[in-house]
Amino acid sequence: MSTNTWTRKDLLSIQDLSVAEINIVLDTAAAFKQVGERTIKKVPALRGKTMVNLFVEPSTRTRTSFELAAKRLSADVINIDASASSLVKGETLKDTALNLQALNADIIVIRHSAAGAPHFLAPQLRASVVNAGDGAHEHPTQALLDAFTIREKKGTIAGLKITILGDILYSRVARSNIWLLNKLGAHVTLAGPSTLLPRVFEEFGCRVTYDIEEAIADADVINLLRIQHERQRKTAFPSLGEYTAMFGLNKERFARTKPDALIMHPGPINRGVEIDSEVADCSRSVILEQVTNGLAVRMAALFLCAGGS
Amino acid sequence: MKSFLIKNGRVVDPANQVDAVRDVFIVDGQIAATAANPTVIDATGKIVTPGLIDLHVHLREPGRGDKETIETGTLCAARGGFTSVVCMPNTTPPADNNGTIAFIKQRAAAAAHVNVFPTGAITKELKGEELAPIGSLKKAGVVAITDDGRCVQNNELMRRAVQYAKMFDLPVMDHCQDYNLVADGVAHEGYWSAVLGLRGWPAIGEDMIVARNILIAELTDWYIHCQHISSAGSVALIREAKRRGVKISGEACPHHFTLTDECLKNYDANFKMNPPLRSERDRDAIIEGLADGTLECIGSDHAPHCQHEKEVEFDHAPFGILGLETELSLSLELVRKKVLTWTQLIEKFTVNPARLLRLAKGTLSVGADADVTIIDPACEWTYDVAQSASKSRNSPFHGWPLRGKAITTIVGGKIVWSE
Numbered sequence: 140m141s142t143n144t145w146t147r148k149d150l151l152s153i154q155d156l157s158v159a160e161i162n163i164v165l166d167t168a169a170a171f172k173q174v175g176e177r178t179i180k181k182v183p184a185l186r187g188k189t190m191v192n193l194f195v196e197p198s199t200r201t202r203t204s205f206e207l208a209a210k211r212l213s214a215d216v217i218n219i220d221a222s223a224s225s226l227v228k229g230e231t232l233k234d235t236a237l238n239l240q241a242l243n244a245d246i247i248v249i250r251h252s253a254a255g256a257p258h259f260l261a262p263q264l265r266a267s268v269v270n271a272g273d274g275a276h277e278h279p280t281q282a283l284l285d286a287f288t289i290r291e292k293k294g295t296i297a298g299l300k301i302t303i304l305g306d307i308l309y310s311r312v313a314r315s316n317i318w319l320l321n322k323l324g325a326h327v328t329l330a331g332p333s334t335l336l337p338r339v340f341e342e343f344g345c346r347v348t349y350d351i352e353e354a355i356a357d358a359d360v361i362n363l364l365r366i367q368h369e370r371q372r373k374t375a376f377p378s379l380g381e382y383t384a385m386f387g388l389n390k391e392r393f394a395r396t397k398p399d400a401l402i403m404h405p406g407p408i409n410r411g412v413e414i415d416s417e418v419a420d421c422s423r424s425v426i427l428e429q430v431t432n433g434l435a436v437r438m439a440a441l442f443l444c445a446g447g448s
Numbered sequence: 449m450k451s452f453l454i455k456n457g458r459v460v461d462p463a464n465q466v467d468a469v470r471d472v473f474i475v476d477g478q479i480a481a482t483a484a485n486p487t488v489i490d491a492t493g494k495i496v497t498p499g500l501i502d503l504h505v506h507l508r509e510p511g512r513g514d515k516e517t518i519e520t521g522t523l524c525a526a527r528g529g530f531t532s533v534v535c536m537p538n539t540t541p542p543a544d545n546n547g548t549i550a551f552i553k554q555r556a557a558a559a560a561h562v563n564v565f566p567t568g569a570i571t572k573e574l575k576g577e578e579l580a581p582i583g584s585l586k587k588a589g590v591v592a593i594t595d596d597g598r599c600v601q602n603n604e605l606m607r608r609a610v611q612y613a614k615m616f617d618l619p620v621m622d623h624c625q626d627y628n629l630v631a632d633g634v635a636h637e638g639y640w641s642a643v644l645g646l647r648g649w650p651a652i653g654e655d656m657i658v659a660r661n662i663l664i665a666e667l668t669d670w671y672i673h674c675q676h677i678s679s680a681g682s683v684a685l686i687r688e689a690k691r692r693g694v695k696i697s698g699e700a701c702p703h704h705f706t707l708t709d710e711c712l713k714n715y716d717a718n719f720k721m722n723p724p725l726r727s728e729r730d731r732d733a734i735i736e737g738l739a740d741g742t743l744e745c746i747g748s749d750h751a752p753h754c755q756h757e758k759e760v761e762f763d764h765a766p767f768g769i770l771g772l773e774t775e776l777s778l779s780l781e782l783v784r785k786k787v788l789t790w791t792q793l794i795e796k797f798t799v800n801p802a803r804l805l806r807l808a809k810g811t812l813s814v815g816a817d818a819d820v821t822i823i824d825p826a827c828e829w830t831y832d833v834a835q836s837a838s839k840s841r842n843s844p845f846h847g848w849p850l851r852g853k854a855i856t857t858i859v860g861g862k863i864v865w866s867e
Contacts, residue, residue: 154643231756231759231760232760232761233759233760251761252763253761253762253763253764254644254645254646254715254762254763255644255645255646255715255761255762255763256761258714258715259715259760259761259762273645274645274646274763275645275646275647276644276645276646277645308642311645314643314645337642339638339639339642340642342639342642343642343643
């Protein structure tokens with residue numbers, strides 16, 4: 140595999156990426172992670188470039204992570220919050236993006252509640268488009284930072300048994316993780332309530348189970364997903380209490396996991412719902428390291444898409 | 449008025465069980481047995497059929513002349529080989545009152561290129577709550593009632609509507625969609641909706657209402673026509689009910705027997721319509737339903753939308769695509785693939801919709817209105833939506849290489865379109 144074959148203007152979805160491209164992002168992120176550990180955390184890689192954070196769906200952590208990533212690369216950053224933008228005055232997404240391009244924005248990082256919004260914009264713009272989450276479709280940088288974290292902790296991803304647990308149907312994190320982990324040779328198990336995990340996900344190359352005990356028993360990594368209240372059309376299970384009882388990672392279940400199983404969560408966590416507080420804070424939980432690694436992965440993504448030669 | 453001799457074409461006239469090379473005469477706007485000094489149209493190597501009928505179009509007038517007008521929509525029809533169109537009542541205001549029907553008829557008389565047959569609403573404002581004045585609508589000239597674009601959810605109300613419409617000899621057409629099951633779905637619930645993260649529009653959302661309609665048609669012994677059938681389950685339900693003699697019928701749209709949900713992978717809203725493109729299995733079932741007569745009509749569901757409305761996020765785009773100009777060519781593919789004979793295809797565009805809606809159309813019998821379509825079955829062409837007669841551009845078939853095309857469209861003895 141060549142060391143640098145990244146030729147993409149945009150980062151839209153993991154499904155499109157080759158294994159080589161995924162590894163380029165992860166390797167580039169490793170280098171940027173070291174930068175974050177220095178006293179002077181800034182490099183000039185994107186000096187003179189402008190990045191726009193176009194967040195048409197609310198987010199704090201991903202937006203902040205992209206903003207900090209761009210600043211560490213010396214780019215200028217503008218944050219656009221949809222509730223304050225022209226989109227509420229009836230301007231179309233396309234026009235908003237074209238206006239940003241007219242201001243010579245080099246990178247548009249977009250978070251949108253509609254699946255495919257970044258894919259709709261990318262071919263119409265000279266600027267790089269980076270998908271920061273589109274509806275229930277994909278969240279590529281989340282999957283990359285998850286993989287980065289697993290690789291860092293476990294050395295490799297190939298051959299690992301990885302369980303993704305929770306609301307799969309409405310989760311872009313699940314989809315991006317499934318594609319990425321399968322490409323890198325992991326064995327992916329999906330578990331959750333049947334109403335949030337249709338059998339069709341088996342066609343993604345995953346094992347689907349509704350038995351949480353079995354799903355976590357021999358997992359090397361357990362990735363818990365947040366219950367996406369905002370994307371569920373109807374209550375897919377009777378109550379949060381029942382969800383916790385049936386699928387929550389509590390102390391008893393945690394005690395039956397492999398002794399070296401990693402506990403992951405894309406955040407924000409709902410303590411006492413999908414995860415017990417003590418499990419979230421235990422030594423095998425890498426939830427905060429995921430946040431740290433997210434910064435490095437996003438630096439890599441921005442640099443690769445817009446950094447030029 | 450000019451008289452014509454359409455000479456030496458292969459005449460496919462299912463109403464008269466004709467499929468043979470022969471001449472067709474037109475005198476004074478009617479099909480005639482012979483003519484003195486007619487203008488000769490050489491149809492050698494061409495197919496001559498009764499004027500085609502599309503029983504499912506949206507002309508958008510009144511109210512949305514920015515999308516389409518009766519004039520532009522019927523020009524699309526003429527160019528596509530259609531001499532009659534049946535327009536849906538979801539206009540602004542909706543066609544739930546005599547005044548709107550009178551307006552449509554008046555506009556059609558002034559500007560239409562082909563015959564326009566309006567439908568009226570089943571319920572006031574298509575809200576599914578109170579019956580529209582169905583008897584008065586019939587008097588005003590509607591050929592059927594439907595809440596197309598919407599679906600009456602209340603089964604008791606639907607039963608009452610069908611029972612009431614029967615008294616006026618008025619068939620009922622229905623857009624089959626269970627709102628609870630479909631909710632805000634935008635794409636067929638299946639592999640591709642899962643991959644693309646699009647909210648699912650499950651096939652059962654259609655099947656449930658088709659089943660409901662079968663039960664109501666059986667109970668009332670009256671005609672319910674299920675519009676734009678898209679799922680394998682619905683085809684099976686209709687097939688079984690017809691076997692029992694229930695007055696139920698079904699229509700297929702070219703996009704549903706040509707495309708599948710895989711087409712959504714670029715999130716192009718020109719592939720977004722309601723009901724949505726479904727799986728290969730569903731598409732094959734539609735084709736089977738056409739072949740065995742379960743689906744006896746083909747309609748375009750021509751649904752123009754402005755470019756700026758479609759050039760948005762997939763979730764936010766309105767449902768619907770253009771259809772009149774590509775419908776015949778896409779359907780001819782079924783003849784080429786030997787799914788249908790010429791007679792079987794042409795009856796779905798002529799005698800079947802005419803019989804369903806009691807139109808004195810769809811035949812080349814002597815004395816009938818001289819609505820005639822001449823088709824060049826071999827003509828190879830590419831659909832360029834920029835050249836469309838429509839005011840809109842929302843076709844998924846832009847740039848498609850097509851084979852076969854209407855080359856002359858005659859309405860009431862007048863050539864309204866000719867290449």
